[in-house]
Amino acid sequence: MSGRLSSPRLRRRLLWSIGxxxxxAAVAAAATLIGNTGKKNEQPLTNKPAxxxxxxxxxxxxxxxxxxxxxxxxxxxxxxxxxxHLDRAWEMLGPEMRAGQTRKSWDTGFNNVVPFPAxxxxxxxxxxxxxxxxxxxxAVVGAKTSDWAGKTFTIELKHYPSHPHDxxxxxxxxxxxxxxQQIKSVAAQPVPPPPKAVLGVEWLLxxxxxxxxxxxxxxxxxxxxxxxxxxxxxxxAEALGYSSTSNPS
Numbered sequence: 001m002s003g004r005l006s007s008p009r010l011r012r013r014l015l016w017s018i019g020x021x022x023x024x025a026a027v028a029a030a031a032t033l034i035g036n037t038g039k040k041n042e043q044p045l046t047n048k049p050a051x052x053x054x055x056x057x058x059x060x061x062x063x064x065x066x067x068x069x070x071x072x073x074x075x076x077x078x079x080x081x082x083x084x085h086l087d088r089a090w091e092m093l094g095p096e097m098r099a100g101q102t103r104k105s106w107d108t109g110f111n112n113v114v115p116f117p118a119x120x121x122x123x124x125x126x127x128x129x130x131x132x133x134x135x136x137x138x139a140v141v142g143a144k145t146s147d148w149a150g151k152t153f154t155i156e157l158k159h160y161p162s163h164p165h166d167x168x169x170x171x172x173x174x175x176x177x178x179x180x181q182q183i184k185s186v187a188a189q190p191v192p193p194p195p196k197a198v199l200g201v202e203w204l205l206x207x208x209x210x211x212x213x214x215x216x217x218x219x220x221x222x223x224x225x226x227x228x229x230x231x232x233x234x235x236x237a238e239a240l241g242y243s244s245t246s247n248p249s
Contacts, residue, residue, distance in 0.1 A: 056130040066126075072167040073136055073155050074121055080113045081140070081153075081172070089113075094158055094168040113172050114153070117146035132159035134167075137175060152176055 061069070072092065080089035086107050101111055109115075118140045127135040135156045142149050156171035 056133065059129045059131045059134070061126065061129055061134070069134060069136060069157060069167055070121075070124065072157055072169075073124065073138060076155065076169050076172070077116075077118045077121060077138070077140060080111075080169075081116050082118045083109050083115050086111075092169050094160060094170040096170045097168075097172070114174055116140055116151055116153070117143045119143045122150060127154060133170075134158075135171075 076089060076092055079085045080092070086109065090103060090106055097112065105111065120141050122139040122141045124136050124138045127137050129135075133156070135154055138153050138155060140151050140153055142151070152175040154171070154173045154175045155169060157167040158170045159166070160168055
């Protein structure tokens, strides 16, 4: 063994092997000490009861409630939606509608209420009614000077602890998609005439004529080949001396 260790090449190989093993052992030890630094995305298990959605208690609207709701919706449409007297509409906004804007930005007209050139409400109905939370579907009428004849919206009104007796606006959302019937200039345009066929009716018969001609040609060719075969067979029989009454066998 001492003779083999005297070889410089062998000593270099042993040193490289020992050094590599030492580096690997150091890396393994460091990984064991540091551990896993990644973050787990698993939801931790808890013993808390599961959250189950419960529908709020439904509310019964009296005639007075309906009058108050309609009055609040009408006032909001004539001010915030029509962009008139915005200072009056600010006091009608709930916390959801005031979020993300200030009174100064609200008064400029660039606010989170979808505008519409409205002059009134043609019809309305209750979408849902819970205790202190009501949604109405409104059919809003456009001004005579506007190109819009009307549009439908959904308005949500709530009672808040700070205003327990007032209906404040919590949401204002367009309902459905505006179409040509709601725009005066488009609805007044005459109905375009039905499209005319580029080709006449006679061109519809062309495929049947072509197909019929092809079938007749095939039938004629088959009949011609059958006749030629019969003639050839007859000439062959005559050349061999067969008659129509003789038996070639």
